[in-house]
Amino acid sequence: MSQEQEKVSAEELETALREYVDRANVSPRARKTLLSWTCRIHIQANDIEDAAFTYVVEKGESQPISVGLIGVPDLIVRGQSFDLAEIFWGDANPVSNYMQGAIKTQGRAEDVMRLDAMAMFIFLNQ
Amino acid sequence: MSDQKTLSRALSLGGASAISTGLAFAALNFLGMAQMLDYINGPLAWLAVLAGGLVVLGVRACFSELDGIYPTAAGIRLWMARAMNDRLALVITLTYMTAIVLVIAADAFIIGEAMAYAFGNGTIIAVVYVAVLLVLATFLNLRGIKLAGTLEKIVTTVVVLATVIIGIIAIAKHGPTPPAPLHGGSPLQALILGIFLYTAFEWVTTNSEEVVKPKIIPRAMLVAIVVLAISQSIFAVAMGMNLGPDGRESAYPQLLVAEQTMGHVGLLLMLAVTALTAVNTFNGGFVTLSRFMYAVAREGKLPRALTTLNDRAVPVVPVILLGVSSLVLSIVVAVTGAWVMIVSMCAALEMMIYATAAFVVFRLRRQQPESERSFKLFGGQPMAIAIMVLFGLLALISSTTVGKDTNVIPLVILVAVGLMVTLYVLLYVPKLEKREAEELAARRAARAASRNAANNQ
Numbered sequence: 001m002s003q004e005q006e007k008v009s010a011e012e013l014e015t016a017l018r019e020y021v022d023r024a025n026v027s028p029r030a031r032k033t034l035l036s037w038t039c040r041i042h043i044q045a046n047d048i049e050d051a052a053f054t055y056v057v058e059k060g061e062s063q064p065i066s067v068g069l070i071g072v073p074d075l076i077v078r079g080q081s082f083d084l085a086e087i088f089w090g091d092a093n094p095v096s097n098y099m100q101g102a103i104k105t106q107g108r109a110e111d112v113m114r115l116d117a118m119a120m121f122i123f124l125n126q
Numbered sequence: 127m128s129d130q131k132t133l134s135r136a137l138s139l140g141g142a143s144a145i146s147t148g149l150a151f152a153a154l155n156f157l158g159m160a161q162m163l164d165y166i167n168g169p170l171a172w173l174a175v176l177a178g179g180l181v182v183l184g185v186r187a188c189f190s191e192l193d194g195i196y197p198t199a200a201g202i203r204l205w206m207a208r209a210m211n212d213r214l215a216l217v218i219t220l221t222y223m224t225a226i227v228l229v230i231a232a233d234a235f236i237i238g239e240a241m242a243y244a245f246g247n248g249t250i251i252a253v254v255y256v257a258v259l260l261v262l263a264t265f266l267n268l269r270g271i272k273l274a275g276t277l278e279k280i281v282t283t284v285v286v287l288a289t290v291i292i293g294i295i296a297i298a299k300h301g302p303t304p305p306a307p308l309h310g311g312s313p314l315q316a317l318i319l320g321i322f323l324y325t326a327f328e329w330v331t332t333n334s335e336e337v338v339k340p341k342i343i344p345r346a347m348l349v350a351i352v353v354l355a356i357s358q359s360i361f362a363v364a365m366g367m368n369l370g371p372d373g374r375e376s377a378y379p380q381l382l383v384a385e386q387t388m389g390h391v392g393l394l395l396m397l398a399v400t401a402l403t404a405v406n407t408f409n410g411g412f413v414t415l416s417r418f419m420y421a422v423a424r425e426g427k428l429p430r431a432l433t434t435l436n437d438r439a440v441p442v443v444p445v446i447l448l449g450v451s452s453l454v455l456s457i458v459v460a461v462t463g464a465w466v467m468i469v470s471m472c473a474a475l476e477m478m479i480y481a482t483a484a485f486v487v488f489r490l491r492r493q494q495p496e497s498e499r500s501f502k503l504f505g506g507q508p509m510a511i512a513i514m515v516l517f518g519l520l521a522l523i524s525s526t527t528v529g530k531d532t533n534v535i536p537l538v539i540l541v542a543v544g545l546m547v548t549l550y551v552l553l554y555v556p557k558l559e560k561r562e563a564e565e566l567a568a569r570r571a572a573r574a575a576s577r578n579a580a581n582n583q
Contacts, residue, residue: 033437040134074134091569095424099200101208106335107133109199113417116424117439 006082010051013081016088017053021062023122030121034060037114042073045081075107090123137336142346146330147353148282148406152229153236155323158469159362160374162319164530165312168366172359178320179355184513187503188483189328190344194500197334209489213551218482220547225475226415231455232468233404234259239377244397256456263408264449270438273409281402286357288399296364296387304370318520323358325476340500377465416444426562427555466529470536477521484513
C-alpha cells in the first residue's frame with residue numbers, strides 16, 4: 001500500500017498489465033487451475049486521467065489488455081495507480097492491498113480470490 | 127463505492143435476503159428455541175423472539191453503517207483495523223471465527239442425532255452420520271462446489287415455508303399445553319436466546335461487493351430479520367405448546383414437534399428441513415472461514431501453508447482444518463452431550479462481535495466524521511455506546527450460563543481460546559510480518575533496479 005501516494009502514469013500501468021498478461025499465459029499452473037474461469041475485469045486508477053483498462057480472462061487464458069472500459073464487467077478493481085501497478089508488477093499481493101482497503105473491488109468474492117490466485121501462481125510459482 | 131451501475135452477476139435484494147436469512151437459520155436455532163422455553167411460557171415465546179428481533183435491529187444499523195463506509199468482503203477485519211490497534215483487531219477476528227467452527231460442528235451433530243432418531247439408530251451410528259456429513263461437506267468444498275444464486279434462494283424459501291407450515295399445524299393440533307417454567311422464568315435469558323435466533327444474519331455484509339446499489343445489503347438484513355422473526359416466532363410457540371421439558375432437552379426438538387402433530391411423515395419432513403438448514407450453514411461457513419484464513423495468510427499474518435490452492439483454486443489446508451476440527455468437536459459434543467454449552471459459547475461470541483461492531487461505529491464516527499455513510503445509525507455515538515454496553519453485558523451473561531444453570535466453563539473456554547490467539551498474534555505474527563516485509567522490500571528493490579536499467583537504455 002503506497003504511503004506517499006506515489007503515482008505511475010497510465011502508460012506505465014498499461015505496460016505493467018500487458019507484462020502481467022504475458023506472464024499469466026506462460027504460467028502452466030495459472031492456466032490449469034483457472035481453466036474454468038472466465039471473467040471480464042475493469043481496472044481503474046482513480047488518481048490519474050485515462051487509466052481505465054479491460055482485462056478479460058477466458059477459460060484461464062488472459063486476452064490482450066484493452067484500453068477503456070469495454071462491456072459489462074464481472075469484476076471491477078479500483079485503486080491508486082501505484083497500488084494497482086504494484087500488484088501487476090508482483091511487488092504487492094492483491095489480497096494484502098485489498099484487506100487494507102488500498103484497492104476496492106466490486107463483483108463476486110470468488111472472482112477476487114481467483115485474481116489473487118493468478119498473481120500467486122505467476123509471482124510465487126506456487 | 128458503487129459507481130458502476132451494472133455488473134454481469136449482481137446480487138439482487140431477493141438473493142441477498144435469502145443469504146442473510148439462510149445464514150441465520152441454522153439447525154442450532156431449534157435448540158435455541160427449546161432452551162428459550164425454559165425461561166418463558168410456550169404460548170408467549172413469540173414475545174421473546176420479537177424482542178430479540180427489535181434489539182437486533184440496532185445491530186443491523188451498526189453493520190449497515192460500517193458496510194456503507196467500507197463495502198467489502200474483508201469488512202469485519204478492515205473495519206476493526208481502522209478503528210483500533212491492528213493486533214487487537216486480529217485477536218478479536220480470529221477468536222470470533224471460532225463461532226463458525228462451533229456452528230458447523232453443532233449443526234452436523236444435530237443432523238446426525240436427528241437421523242439416528244428418525245431411523246432408529248444408536249449414538250455410534252449418529253457419530254457415523256456426523257462423520258459422513260462433514261467428510262461430504264469437506265469434499266464438496268475441495269471440489270469448489272457451492273450453493274449459489276437461485277438454488278440458495280430455493281433452499282432458504284423451502285426451509286422458512288416448511289417451518290412456518292409445520293409450526294402452524296402444530297399450534298392448531300396441539301394437545302394440553304405443557305406447564306410454564308418453574309420459578310416464573312427469566313425474561314433476560316429468554317431475550318438472549320431470542321437474539322441468538324438471529325445471529326449470523328450480518329454475514330451477508332461479506333457479499334456487499336456483489337451489489338450495485340449500496341442500500342441492498344441493509345434492506346436485505348431488514349427483510350431477513352422480519353422473515354426470521356415471523357417464522358421462528360411461530361415455531362417457538364408451536365414447540366412451547368407441544369413439548370414438555372423432556373422433549374426440549376433432546377438434540378432434535380423440532381423433529382418431536384413435527385412427529386407429535388403429523389406423525390412419521392412430519393418427522394421425515396422436519397428431518398429434511400433440518401438437513402437443508404445445514405446445507406446453508408455448511409455452504410456459508412466453509413466458504414467464509416476458509417477464504418478468510420486464506421486472505422489473512424496472504425496478508426502475512428497466518429502461516430503460508432494456508433495459502434496452498436488445489437487445482438480448483440480452493441484453499442486446501444483451511445478447508446481440511448475446518449472439516450477436521452468440526453468433526454472432532456461434534457464427536458466431543460456427541461460423547462459429552464454438551465450441545466447446550468455450544469449454544470452458550472456461540473451466543474457469547476456473537477454478542478461480543480455485536481458489542482465490538484457498535485464500538486467500531488463509535489470510533490469511526492470520531493475518527494472519520496467526514497467519511498461518506500450511505501446508512502447512519504440512528505442516535506449516533508450515544509446509541510453506539512448503549513448498544514456496545516448492552517451486548518457486552520449479554521456476552522458476559524451468555525458465557526456464564528449453560529441451560530438453566532450458572533456455569534463459567536464457556537467463559538473459561540472462550541478466554542482460553544482468546545489467550546492462545548493473543549499469544550499467537552503477539553509472538554508469532556511479528557515474525558511472519560518481518561519475513562513478509564523483507565520479501566516485499568527485495569521485490570521492490572529488484573523492480574526499481576530493472577526500471578532504472580530500462581530508463582537508462
